Amino acid sequence: MKLFLTRLALAAGLAAPVLFAHADDQAKRGEYLARAADCMACHTAPGGAPFAGGLPIVSPFGTIYGTNITPSKEHGIGLYSDDEFFAALTEGKRRDGAYLYPAMPYTSYHLMPREDSDAIHAYLKSIEPIERAAPVTSLSFPFNVRLGLMGWNVLYGKALKLEPAEGKSEAWKRGQYMVEVLGHCGECHTPRGLPGAMELDKRLTGGILNGYLAPSLLATDLAARGWNEQDLATFLKHGMSAQGTMFNEMFPVFHNSTQGLSDTDLAAMATFLLGDKPPAAKALVEVPVDKLGPSALRGRQEYLNVCAGCHAAGGEGKPHIAVAMRGNTTLRLEDPRNLVRVIEDGIGEQKFSGFEHMQPMPGFAGKLSPAQLTDLINYLRQGWGGQSAELAVSDVQKLQAEAPSIEHKAH
Amino acid sequence: MANRPLQLTLNGQPVGPVDIPDDLPMIDYLHEYKNLTGSRLGCGQGICHACVVIVDNPDGTSEEVRTCITGAHYFEGKQVRTIEGHAKRDESGQVTELNPIQQRFVDEFAFQCSYCAPGFVNAATVLVEKLQRQPTVHSKLEQVIEDSLGHHVCRCTGYVRYYNATRNVLTDLGLVKEG
Ligand code: FES
Ligand code: FES
Numbered sequence: 001m002k003l004f005l006t007r008l009a010l011a012a013g014l015a016a017p018v019l020f021a022h023a024d025d026q027a028k029r030g031e032y033l034a035r036a037a038d039c040m041a042c043h044t045a046p047g048g049a050p051f052a053g054g055l056p057i058v059s060p061f062g063t064i065y066g067t068n069i070t071p072s073k074e075h076g077i078g079l080y081s082d083d084e085f086f087a088a089l090t091e092g093k094r095r096d097g098a099y100l101y102p103a104m105p106y107t108s109y110h111l112m113p114r115e116d117s118d119a120i121h122a123y124l125k126s127i128e129p130i131e132r133a134a135p136v137t138s139l140s141f142p143f144n145v146r147l148g149l150m151g152w153n154v155l156y157g158k159a160l161k162l163e164p165a166e167g168k169s170e171a172w173k174r175g176q177y178m179v180e181v182l183g184h185c186g187e188c189h190t191p192r193g194l195p196g197a198m199e200l201d202k203r204l205t206g207g208i209l210n211g212y213l214a215p216s217l218l219a220t221d222l223a224a225r226g227w228n229e230q231d232l233a234t235f236l237k238h239g240m241s242a243q244g245t246m247f248n249e250m251f252p253v254f255h256n257s258t259q260g261l262s263d264t265d266l267a268a269m270a271t272f273l274l275g276d277k278p279p280a281a282k283a284l285v286e287v288p289v290d291k292l293g294p295s296a297l298r299g300r301q302e303y304l305n306v307c308a309g310c311h312a313a314g315g316e317g318k319p320h321i322a323v324a325m326r327g328n329t330t331l332r333l334e335d336p337r338n339l340v341r342v343i344e345d346g347i348g349e350q351k352f353s354g355f356e357h358m359q360p361m362p363g364f365a366g367k368l369s370p371a372q373l374t375d376l377i378n379y380l381r382q383g384w385g386g387q388s389a390e391l392a393v394s395d396v397q398k399l400q401a402e403a404p405s406i407e408h409k410a411h
Numbered sequence: 412m413a414n415r416p417l418q419l420t421l422n423g424q425p426v427g428p429v430d431i432p433d434d435l436p437m438i439d440y441l442h443e444y445k446n447l448t449g450s451r452l453g454c455g456q457g458i459c460h461a462c463v464v465i466v467d468n469p470d471g472t473s474e475e476v477r478t479c480i481t482g483a484h485y486f487e488g489k490q491v492r493t494i495e496g497h498a499k500r501d502e503s504g505q506v507t508e509l510n511p512i513q514q515r516f517v518d519e520f521a522f523q524c525s526y527c528a529p530g531f532v533n534a535a536t537v538l539v540e541k542l543q544r545q546p547t548v549h550s551k552l553e554q555v556i557e558d559s560l561g562h563h564v565c566r567c568t569g570y571v572r573y574y575n576a577t578r579n580v581l582t583d584l585g586l587v588k589e590g
Contacts, residue, residue: 301415301484304434309480310456313434321456359456 023122030123033116036182036265038257039124042066042103045134051127052076053134057103058210064103065135072129085121086114101137107160108184116182160186160200168276175272178265179217183257188214188249206335211403212248213337215329223279225332231281232270237263239352243329247347248338259353284327287382293390299379302372306364315384321359331385339377340399343368370397419486421445422496437478437486438462441493449494449529455479459564461530465492465537471544473537475530494529497536511580512536519576523567530563535577542581548590552578 034040043066045054053068071078077085080095087093092106100106162180165173179185191199191207206216215221222232226243235241239254246254258266271278292300304313310322317324325331330338346363368376374396381387416428417440431440441447441464453461456479463475467490476485497510509517512535522528538559547555556577565573581587 301433305482305485306480308434308482309436318456359458362457 026119027122027126030119030121032260033182034120034123035257035260036178037109037120038183038253039069039120040256041252043069044256049128049130049132051124052130052132056135059101059103062137064101064137068130068132068134069124070127070130071125072131075131075133076129077124078129080121082118082121086117089117089120105184105187108181108187111160111162111181160203169271171268171271172276173272174265175268175270178261178269179272183269185217189217208337209249211337212341213333213335214249215333215335215338217273219273219275219279222274224282225329226281226284226327227274227329228281229267229270229274229278232273233263233266236261236266236269237353238356239350240323240356240358242324243327243332244323245350245352245358247342247350251350254352282386284332284384285386285388286326286384287388289383292382293378295375295390296378296382299372299375299377300383302368302376303379303383306368307376310359310361320357322361323358325380326384328384331380332387333385334387336377336381336391336396337399339380340373340396341403343373343376344400370400373400415484417483417487419488420490421447422492431483433482433484435483437464437476437481437483440483441478447493447495450478451526451529452479453526453530453564459527459530460534460562461527461564463530463533465533466490467492473540475533475537492533494532497532510536511584512539512577515576515580516573519572519579521568521572521576522565527563527565527567531560531565531573534560534563535573535580538577539580539584539586542586543584546586546588547581548588550590552581552587556581 040050042055042057043051043053045052045066048054049070051069053066055066057064057066068076070076073079077088077095080088084095088095088100088104088106090106090110090112092100092102092104094100160180162176165176168176186204188207188209189205190203191205193199204217205221207214215225231241231243235243235246236254236258239246239251239259261269287296289297289300303311307325311317311325312322315325317326330342333339342361344363344365347358347361349357349360351357364373370393374391374393377396378390382390413433414430415433417431418425418427418429420426426445429444431444438450438452441450442452450464451461453459457477460475460477462479463477465473466476466486467473497513498506499508501507508514510532512532516522516528516532516535522531538556541559542555553574556574560570560573560577
């Protein structure tokens with residue numbers, strides 16, 4: 001019977017419902033699932049108690065605060081039954097019947113099977129209650145009217161449909177669950193339309209978050225940027241690979257979630273993303289110095305002046321200091337947005353698994369003129385990104401204007 | 412790598428044009444081509460700031476630039492001061508008078524091994540000159556010093572005497588107003 005159930009679940013592409021003898025085992029399993037679902041990211045303030053809420057999430061509608069999901073009866077979810085927890089997780093419905101703001105990724109979680117929700121609930125019930133209220137979300141009208149969310153929910157709340165799993169490998173199915181449901185990767189890597197809902201016909205084709213591009217995760221696009229299954233799994237596990245390091249919004253995802261996932265699950269995620277028959281990773285075509293365009297050629301000297309000290313003159317980077325530019329996934333993106341942002345904003349010091357870390361990169365906002373920045377970006381893209389087209393200064397200025405530079409303090 | 416010409420002003424003296432490699436780090440140019448060995452190569456990674464020089468901008472402001480991670484050609488056409496440029500010298504080149512920061516750091520034993528000292532002198536000199544343009548007030552003084560010197564690493568002193576000496580210089584020069 002147990003074997004039958006397991007097969008049934010696997011066939012449905014869901015997590016195997018092992019029949020747990022002890023509540024402890026269920027909570028342990030829930031801990032892993034909560035990590036895969038990255039609950040920590042939004043429900044923990046920087047430096048705050050785990051799951052006690054308080055992280056400000058800036059949305060186009062105003063600032064939404066992650067709530068306290070510790071078992072505090074007054075401030076947390078201590079009074080939730082398994083049914084109520086399941087409704088919150090998968091339908092965005094609070095215990096009192098009010099709707100949660102869709103910053104809570106219930107559009108993805110709504111495909112979570114009941115036993116996984118119960119396990120996460122069991123885990124959250126097992127942690128220490130934190131008797132402190134998270135800041136109250138107050139949005140501007142009309143988004144402050146939670147009733148309006150009912151309409152939003154009718155329209156989009158359950159709109160996520162997974163790609164049919166027929167004929168796919170077990171690893172692909174598991175990977176789909178990890179990526180699409182638990183990991184809710186699509187919440188950032190999918191463009192959003194005006195009411196803040198994901199444009200589901202463009203699922204995983206890339207979205208924009210706080211001025212940065214969460215790039216396309218489609219297999220063909222990943223392969224075009226040089227990704228293969230092994231490198232993807234390594235990237236998720238260690239936060240770095242030959243293609244560069246996690247930064248910006250993915251850095252906490254790595255810390256709170258992906259680095260703690262099993263190798264099997266990470267490999268499954270890579271299998272799902274690249275497909276059972278992955279397209280070959282595109283070899284990098286570097287433009288030699290004598291073939292660089294005029295802007296890129298000027299940019300080469302900018303690179304030697306202000307980048308080569310850490311990223312090396314030949315673009316190979318320096319271990320534990322700065323990533324390689326040659327073949328870097330940000331350089332290989334057709335969209336130069338992230339390159340503009342990183343050069344302008346810099347990246348704080350980053351710690352990875354083990355003793356690995358990368359030193360801080362200074363931001364160059366105000367230090368390079370738009371023309372110098374454009375030259376530099378053209379050199380990086382042509383020299384080591386396989387992007388031969390030269391950008392105009394106006395292209396770069398447009399991106400600069402869209403997201404004013406912010407100073408990075410941490411990670 | 413190809414050579415290209417570099418021209419700049421170094422400690423008030425015009426230099427070049429001189430053909431040097433296009434990827435030569437500034438610290439190597441100072442050490443190997445100009446025999447100006449006072450700027451220290453510490454980490455070589457842009458962290459410790461032992462290697463900074465001062466660049467004087469056309470608008471009258473000055474800033475520190477790390478020479479370990481910055482190519483010599485970045486300084487094309489710029490006005491650059493190194494640690495060797497602060498003291499007054501006689502005809503023969505002998506030092507006759509240190510700048511107020513240098514003198515105070517010596518008087519107050521601000522450094523021990525001194526490896527970091529050129530960087531601290533440059534940072535504090537930039538601060539003195541900034542406050543000469545726009546003085547600060549007592550209530551902000553400690554924060555101003557932290558903000559200006561805080562990114563310099565010293566492995567010996569624990570920073571306190573550097574910061575105290577800087578505070579004393581700024582106060583004695585009348586750059587700290589009531590408030
Ligand atoms: S040697 Fe330049 S910052 Fe350390
Ligand atoms: S005095 Fe030795 S490192 Fe500062």
